[in-house]
Amino acid sequence: MRTTTLNAVRNLGILAHVDAGKTTLTERVLFATGTTYKRGEVHDGTTVTDFDPQERDRGITIFAAAVSCTWDGHRINLIDTPGHVDFSDEVERSLRVLDGAVAVFDGVAGVEPQSESVWRQADRHGVPRIAFVNKLDRAGADLDQAVTSIRTRLHTVPLVVQMPIGVEDGFVGVVDLVTMRALTWDPALVEGPVPETLLAEAQRRRRRLEEAVAELHPDALEEFFEGGLSEETLRKALRELTRQGAGTVVLCGSAYRNRGIEPLLDAVIAYLPSPVDVPPVRGVDGEERPADPDAPFAALVFKVNATATGRLTYVRVYSGTLHKGESVLVGGRTERIGRILRVQADRHTPVDFAVAGDIVALVGLKSARTGTTLCAPTAPLLLEPPVSAEPVVSVSVEARASADNGRLAEALAHLMDEDPSLHVRTDSETGQTVLSGLGELHLEVAVEKARTSHRIEITMGRPRVAYRETLASGVKGFVYRHVKQDGGAGQFAHVVIDTEPLETGFEFRSAVTGGRVPQEFVRAVEQGCRDALAEGPLGHPVTGLRVTLTDGSTHVKDSSEMAFRTAGRMGLREALKAGAMTLLEPIAEVTVTVPEEYIGGVLGDLGARRGRILGSEARSGETVVTASVPLAEMFGYVTRLRSRTQGRGTFTARPTGYAPA
Ligand SMILES: Nc1nc2c(ncn2[C@@H]2O[C@H](COP(=O)(O)OP(=O)(O)OP(=O)(O)O)[C@@H](O)[C@H]2O)c(=O)[nH]1
Numbered sequence: 001m002r003t004t005t006l007n008a009v010r011n012l013g014i015l016a017h018v019d020a021g022k023t024t025l026t027e028r029v030l031f032a033t034g035t036t037y038k039r040g041e042v043h044d045g046t047t048v049t050d051f052d053p054q055e056r057d058r059g060i061t062i063f064a065a066a067v068s069c070t071w072d073g074h075r076i077n078l079i080d081t082p083g084h085v086d087f088s089d090e091v092e093r094s095l096r097v098l099d100g101a102v103a104v105f106d107g108v109a110g111v112e113p114q115s116e117s118v119w120r121q122a123d124r125h126g127v128p129r130i131a132f133v134n135k136l137d138r139a140g141a142d143l144d145q146a147v148t149s150i151r152t153r154l155h156t157v158p159l160v161v162q163m164p165i166g167v168e169d170g171f172v173g174v175v176d177l178v179t180m181r182a183l184t185w186d187p188a189l190v191e192g193p194v195p196e197t198l199l200a201e202a203q204r205r206r207r208r209l210e211e212a213v214a215e216l217h218p219d220a221l222e223e224f225f226e227g228g229l230s231e232e233t234l235r236k237a238l239r240e241l242t243r244q245g246a247g248t249v250v251l252c253g254s255a256y257r258n259r260g261i262e263p264l265l266d267a268v269i270a271y272l273p274s275p276v277d278v279p280p281v282r283g284v285d286g287e288e289r290p291a292d293p294d295a296p297f298a299a300l301v302f303k304v305n306a307t308a309t310g311r312l313t314y315v316r317v318y319s320g321t322l323h324k325g326e327s328v329l330v331g332g333r334t335e336r337i338g339r340i341l342r343v344q345a346d347r348h349t350p351v352d353f354a355v356a357g358d359i360v361a362l363v364g365l366k367s368a369r370t371g372t373t374l375c376a377p378t379a380p381l382l383l384e385p386p387v388s389a390e391p392v393v394s395v396s397v398e399a400r401a402s403a404d405n406g407r408l409a410e411a412l413a414h415l416m417d418e419d420p421s422l423h424v425r426t427d428s429e430t431g432q433t434v435l436s437g438l439g440e441l442h443l444e445v446a447v448e449k450a451r452t453s454h455r456i457e458i459t460m461g462r463p464r465v466a467y468r469e470t471l472a473s474g475v476k477g478f479v480y481r482h483v484k485q486d487g488g489a490g491q492f493a494h495v496v497i498d499t500e501p502l503e504t505g506f507e508f509r510s511a512v513t514g515g516r517v518p519q520e521f522v523r524a525v526e527q528g529c530r531d532a533l534a535e536g537p538l539g540h541p542v543t544g545l546r547v548t549l550t551d552g553s554t555h556v557k558d559s560s561e562m563a564f565r566t567a568g569r570m571g572l573r574e575a576l577k578a579g580a581m582t583l584l585e586p587i588a589e590v591t592v593t594v595p596e597e598y599i600g601g602v603l604g605d606l607g608a609r610r611g612r613i614l615g616s617e618a619r620s621g622e623t624v625v626t627a628s629v630p631l632a633e634m635f636g637y638v639t640r641l642r643s644r645t646q647g648r649g650t651f652t653a654r655p656t657g658y659a660p661a
């Protein structure tokens with residue numbers, strides 16, 4: 001009985017480029033499912049999921065927000081994610097706990113850069129998804145063109161299950177190509193036969209859908225050749241192809257005009273997986289836990305948020321059942337579960353327990369951070385935490401009154417608990433507190449949050465890019481001795497290392513023979529080398545090298561792991577100075593969309609910013625230019641582009657990696 005309940009759950013995310021209409025779509029879903037009784041608007045600051053004051057002011061989503069609703073006997077837990085590239089870490093953390101997603105596309109622009117990025121993120125997490133081409137009511141909207149961009153940019157086979165009725169302002173509904181019925185909204189949904197004038201076109205499109213499905217699905221292929229696919233086979237094949245990620249079901253509509261929402265919900269239930277349809281979660285040691293309420297309890301924290309209700313810890317329960325008042329392991333420490341809440345954006349309903357497949361918030365957990373595993377004390381498990389993106393921009397921050405310094409440190413620590421893509425360090429030269437993150441807006445939002453939630457006046461320095469350094473040429477046989485033997489407990493560690501450049505990352509190897517350095521000390525040397533990567537000879541984090549421990553020696557009494565860790569750290573630090581380092585700066589892929597007449601000025605300006613043009617493409621009177629530009633040159637570009645294009649140009653900048661500065 002409980003498995004059938006789990007079958008009726010869908011945990012899904014809404015993903016897309018900024019402004020594609022995710023929050024508006026979420027709002028309409030809540031309305032269509034009878035969860036809310038009035039339709040909020042992003043531009044009025046009245047949506048359910050953009051409830052943070054900063055979201056309402058800025059008109060964009062910043063934090064992923066969870067809501068839950070019911071449709072056709074199913075419970076849908078839905079996470080509305082931000083589309084701005086600076087908040088892509090929120091998307092990453094959400095994807096970690098979702099079973100499926102709806103990717104939203106703008107019917108005029110088609111696949112935009114950030115949609116492409118989140119699509120790849122979802123690929124990496126193996127999250128099945130369906131596509132919703134939104135804003136078909138807009139001038140210039142074109143479903144077929146959007147579908148072509150889905151095919152070419154996302155490298156997936158679009159399985160288009162609807163055909164729009166009317167275009168732009170006259171967009172009134174769709175033909176459902178699976179049932180071959182017309183769905184129109186006036187303003188409520190009316191179902192009827194396909195109008196005579198559209199029948200031939202609808203049949204052609206149905207045929208094309210069948211062909212695409214038959215090509216991907218062996219069972220369907222047979223039936224297709226026997227005269228065509230039945231509705232039942234078509235549905236079954238679409239479900240299986242979605243779950244395998246072999247093709248993408250495409251629907252369309254207008255969230256703003258409330259058209260296309262009900263069929264989208266039907267498709268979510270028909271095609272996207274339930275918690276029991278996805279592979280069981282796996283601990284870092286490889287142990288699997290089934291999505292079964294009777295299995296030992298395991299859950300992952302994907303979000304922590306300080307609210308008026310207290311500190312909320314959002315978890316996805318993967319297996320077992322969690323009861324109120326029960327004690328569980330929270331990242332290894334035992335804590336008692338206070339209240340369990342079902343979340344409705346900023347409103348919460350207390351519940352007594354949560355089972356496998358649920359997404360709930362817990363009140364009052366002390367040691368949970370984003371990425372922490374919760375599990376039954378009798379069956380410990382460690383789940384892989386989400387991986388955060390590397391920071392690319394930093395600012396110095398300071399409390400205006402020095403009396404507030406302590407509270408500032410506390411506020412920053414809270415921010416990092418909530419958002420692991422934020423980092424705080426003290427600059428070793430200036431002594432300043434430096435906050436780094438994924439972009440100017442990311443840092444601005446974080447500082448604003450610290451300012452309002454802790455009521456501290458904060459001054460922010462100018463944003464700077466986060467540089468890195470890498471090894472240009474290494475050294476061989478570098479000897480380092482860490483010796484302190486002046487009476488009492490001594491320290492002795494002797495290491496010999498080679499360093500050599502690598503494309504990315506850090507690798508450590510040991511080539512020591514004859515047990516001249518015992519295993520535990522080798523590990524300590526590796527740890528010490530990793531410590532040294534925090535700051536290289538040029539004063540920045542180090543990346544792109546391999547260290548090989550080739551030899552060394554120990555002292556019977558005075559050698560310890562601590563001594564070898566120090567030798568590793570100091571040894572690598574000196575070895576890096578002996579080699580040659582290259583300074584690296586972050587590079588961004590910049591996409592600028594402007595009306596044709598402004599393109600000359602925009603290209604000239606990108607050139608002056610050390611930009612390399614990668615391509616350009618015309619799209620209904622506008623030109624879209626893609627360029628690779630050092631991120632440091634992009635500060636203040638918003639204002640520049642606005643003034644050059646009389647406010648009609650837009651752009652996105654997505655960090656893609658590092659290059660020599
Ligand atoms: N014409 C039209 N406008 C729409 C439609 N859906 C959303 N919009 C508008 O597009 C703008 C952005 O919508 P949002 O729902 O905030 O988009 P979002 O994807 O949530 O944006 P971020 O969360 O900031 O990434 C708002 O002004 C909406 O009113 C639609 O179907 N048609």
Ligand SMILES: [Mg+2]
Nearest residue numbers: 022023060061
């Ligand atoms: Mg939004």
